[in-house]
Amino acid sequence: MSKMVIEAEKQLYEIILNAMGAAVAEGELASQPIPAFGVEVPADRSHGDLSTNAAMVSAKVFRLPPIKIAEIINRYIIIDGTLFDKVEVARPGFINFTLSSDFYAGVVADILEQAEKYGRSDFGKGKKVMVEFVSANPTGPMHMGNARGGALGDCLASVLDAAGYDVWREFYINDAGNQIEKFGMSLEARYIQHLKGEDAIEFPEDAYHGDDIREHAAGFAAIYKDKYLEADQVERRAALVKYALPINIERMQRDLEKYRIKYDRWFYESSLHENGDIDDTIKLLTERGMTYEKEGALWYKASEYGGEKDEVLIRANGNPTYFAADIAYHRNKFNRGFDTCINVWGADHHGHVARMKGAMDAIGLDGSKLKIVLIQLVRLMRGNEIVRMSKRSGKAIQLSDLLDEVPVDAARFFFNQREANTQMDFDLELAVEQSSQNPVYYVQYAHARICSIFRNLEGEGINPRGCTKAELSLLTLPDEKELIRHLAGFTVEIIESAKASDPARITRYCLELASLFHKFYNSCRVKGEDEPLMQVRLALCSAARHTLKNALVLLKIDAPESM
Helix, strand or coil, rough: CCCCHHHHHHHHHHHHHHHHHHHHCCCCCCCCCCCCCCCCCCCCCCCEEEEEEHHHHCCHHHCCCCCHHHHHHHHHCCCCCCEEEEEECCCEEEEEEECCCCHHHHHHHHHHHHHHHHCCCCCCCEEEEEEEECCCCCCCCCCCHHHHHHHHHHHHHHHHHHHHEEEEEEEEEECCCCCHHHHHHHHHHHHHHHHHCCHCCCCCCCCCCCHHHHHHHHHHHHHHHHHHHCCCCCHHHHHHHHHHHHHHHHHHHHHHHHCCCCCCCCEEEEEHHHCCCCHHHHHHHHHHHCCEECCCCCCCCCHHHCCCEEEEECCCCCCCCHHHHHHHHHHHHHHCCCCCEEEEEHHHHHHHHHHHHHHHHHHCCCHHEEEEECCEEEEEEEEEEEEEECCCCCCCCCCHHHHCCCCCHHHHHHHHCCCCCCEEEEHHHHHCCCCCCHHHHHHHHHHHHHHHHHHHHHHCCCCCCCCHHHHCCCCCCCHHHHHHHHHHHHHHHHHHHHHHHHHHHHHHHHHHHHHHHHHHHHHCEEEEEEEHHHHHHHHHHHHHHHHHHHHHHHHCCCHHHHH
């Protein structure tokens, strides 16, 4: 955080407390404990840069109208030697402070000193946070929901890291259970059809119908020929899954790396079956009186812990359910020492949230430490038309199709422009447009424009130099101050983004910063001014460049030096 923001807020608290103390000493206010009060940025900046509600929260204690208390406090306020140069009282009892030129000079100096570290803080105190995101079914290609979840989850992890948390990214691979059985059945049917013809076996209606299943069957047949035609069904399906599943997982890893996403761990569901985690979790639930038997199955009393109904843990055939594996996986997460686990899920998992949090409580963990970010659907647009199919393949657009058509920078920025819980339109034409209408282009152009200022001046033999605080105090024009105020709020924006699990705040911050820079540059000449003024405006340009690049780095988006 800009040290100046911290210092200004600290000074404001001290100014108010000292003034109230003086008013009590003079007998204008009763000798009573002063209630906790807040400091905030007024919605209307004409009312000042910082405001306090100290008079309002004290009305009950002092038995006076807030406006009267504010006027009394104001009489004893001393701002000499502080970062403020004006104080005003406003109804119904706000006390508004205007920042001095020392504050603005200090912000610029602070950003230049911190450079690429500007924006980072120790807010999270190194607490361990896992962000599990995408976790797509490995039986087929990744879809558009995964594209949005990938960008959002990865940027959320980056924001948490910048806010001082110890962050871990994880992908959960569902390589066990019903969908893998269905995958094996689908591959088996296509394998037999590939070798013996389409009529040799009827393709099951509930199987996976994608072209990728045919491709896997053909690839398997090219290696093993008819070796598995006469094999036992269980052996045949197991061999097909063993061949095809790693190919799918490798493809996922390749697509996600192209999307600039790297995980700390790809966690296999099968490991929970192999290492006894599922058995141990079910045993724990049983010991805690949370299970019962009915119709040959073992049930969990989910309705006692937030679920709409009780849930089966072990089917009558002896196989554990997906929900049993899910409880075991989340128990495994917390047992690895994570303070908070964040899951980025599709909105269709809405009903699963309460029962999973409840299950954590049921096994003796704290369900409130499991946070769920639900992502709404994405509607692909090409101009005013809805797009459902890829031009190239004629099939539903997958993540890989999107990245073939749209730059990664645009995809990551667009998907982080809206809060996760809002539906969004993704305009494929706008994403590739090189104009100020394209938000990522607009932001990147601001960075490139700043770089070009320095490049052009260097060509004329003019180089930036260090500026003193006194020189930086020359930055007094409204557009200069507005830009500096926005720069000063970068760290707070990251912290608020981390607290709300909302990386869209960072894209909005970038757009506002780009807009304010363009506004400043159009109204405040850099070249051609007196040397000291030119240099301090170059310093402001440099501070804006550092901040904008740091924000784009968080989003894993390029900050080009020329466009």
